[in-house]
Amino acid sequence: MKNKIIMFWAIVILAIISIVIIKVKPIPLGLDLVGGSRIVLEAQTTANIPTIDNDTMDGLKAAIENRVNALGVSETMVQRMGERRLLVEIPNVADPKYAREIIGETAELDFKKPIIENGNVVGFESSGLSGEDLKKAEVGTDAAGKWLISLQFNLNGAEKFAKLTREFLHYPIAIYFNGENISQPVVQAEITGGNAQITGEFTHDEAKKVVDFLNAGALPVPAEIIEENTVGPTLGADSLHKSKIAGFIGIAAVMLFMLIWYRVPGLIANIALIIYSLLVFAIFKAVPVTLTLAGIAGFILSIGMAVDANILIFERTKEELKSGRTLFTAINSGFDRAFTSIFDSNMSTIIICVILYFLGSNIVKGFALTLAIGVMLSMFSAITVTKNLMHLIFGTGQLKYPAMFGLKESDINQAYEAAETEREKAKFGVLD
């Protein structure tokens, strides 16, 4: 009995720790619940770069990270995914279109020099001065209040720019961004300080976008969006709200069922279920598991399955009581007999979760993880919490009030004889 009381307090302490963790740590919510963009990019080979190696991917990842950070939202994520892919997650993004633009474009800045024939400009060709020669870019305004982009070159770039302006004094230079001519100023004087300004008909947002691109750097190779999932914040909030309601209704319905069908043991199972829910959420927060819609579904499903262990045990205990056993031996053998089926059935679910976790997509991974944690903890809660409370509440005597188990007086001694080995008899505490 002493062990049982120690165990009881251990469970109470565990529950308190769980409550503290739940109170203290916030739970990270998935993009489908807070709203945001999840984009998969694939690096594309070009004529110059026919194969994609690790260095290229690292360069691409760094450039994308810079751009995503320029959005100024917290908890963005850029992750390698396989050999040629990047997974980009941007939560709370107000304008998914902007996110798509900012990571999809190569952002090549190219200063083109004029091709001059007989004193006339007949076309433009690359001058060798590009975005790589930039130190930084800024949005500014000119004297008339029009938006412009001011550029500051690095040493190498300043030298190239000075040479370009010297060579083509009084001729136009074309500035191309992503293959589009955004400005075509005429050189008025040789510029040696390494500073340049791009004027044109820009709005502030357009200028800002070009500046963000230039500061983040060009992508080493073009990247193509091959998968995108963007959820607006209203839909996300709606899903979260509905999942919470569904969760509460689901749990309440299960608890009511257990109470009506199994009476006092049902009440114990409900206490075990509450402790189970606390433990699951504490572990979710401690790991931490990002909660997605599929993850919540996995958790709610695991509640239905968590009571399964209790149901198996109670049905078995009832049978043992029907065969005329004392409470103590009936509870012990009920647990022991039910254990093999609980173990084998839960193991098979865990095996499937492992396979899902390693083979599934990201959504599937979240589901598998929450379900696996749920199944493991449900075994723990049934075997320790329920058993402990059953022994503490019912003690060791004969069953005086069969109604406590939802049984009738006439049910007792009506079941088949209990068959068991000598070893099991000793284990359950059967005296005959």
Next chain:
Amino acid sequence: MSYSVLDTKKIIDVIKYRWLWLAISFILLLPGVIAMLWSVKTYPTHTPLLVGIDFTGGTILQYSVNKDISTNEIGKIRIDLSNNNIENPVIQILKPATSENDSIKNIISIKTKFSKDGQNETIDEVTKVISSDYPDAQLVQVNSVGPLLGKQLFVNSLIAISLALLAIVIYLTLRFHFEFAVVACLALFHDVLFVVGVFSLFGLFYGTTIDSLFITAILTVLGYSVNNTIVVFDRVRENLKFYSKKATYDEIVNASVNQTLARSINTSLTTLLTLGALYFFGGVTTKDFVLVMILGVIIGTYSSIFFANTLIALWNDRAQAKKAKA
């Protein structure tokens, strides 16, 4: 007074009516199988199910709208979109609202093909068309998948399901016997075939498409179904240990099913209670997922009580007959 396992109150006689149970399974599975064959023959993708953009590639745009939309209006949206260079738009109305106070009343879902370069242009075009008829429309979800990625997902899903089945056969062979493993897998196959068949029918009649969540749901059904079957087999295993000399194999199977009957039904009920809550009160995104699970739990319970045990008894009969011959 002493009772033996043979005196277990028989609510269901699985052995006596074994052919009836097998016939019921056959009737349950037949429409789905026909729908699957018909689908393979008629769909351009030649798949037994109507597959969504996760598998074929494509773009789905969803707009929230604060009013009800009639069939005529859907037709108008379709024509307007086609006139604006949106290829083969598929339009569906999703109803996520559970109460009048909900912020989102209706969701218009528009499916079109995946465009590599013109993604933003496509979205702008569709948004323009929708906004002209529904000024309060808001783009709430964009989902697009490239065609190559879809194929990979399909292959990965098949690998995942095959591996799961293999792992379960190995585990059950180790913990039980080979025949239990084979029968459990046949029961799994039975359950999956039923659920896939029902969704094939939904695809034909309501245009329900399946996505990667469907595969997850099917795998969860696998886990749940084997869970149920194992509980009954565990009882057969235990009873065989104590009564194999006193009772016939058939009697033991019958008694085991009836002893675990209350548990089988109650566990399914509690799971169905939570799934029902998710279906009726949960988000619109997981509705189909939950429906797969509900169908899976119901058929899984049926197969663990009737189908699996009928098969295990039949298997044993044949083994006995062979022995007698030899």
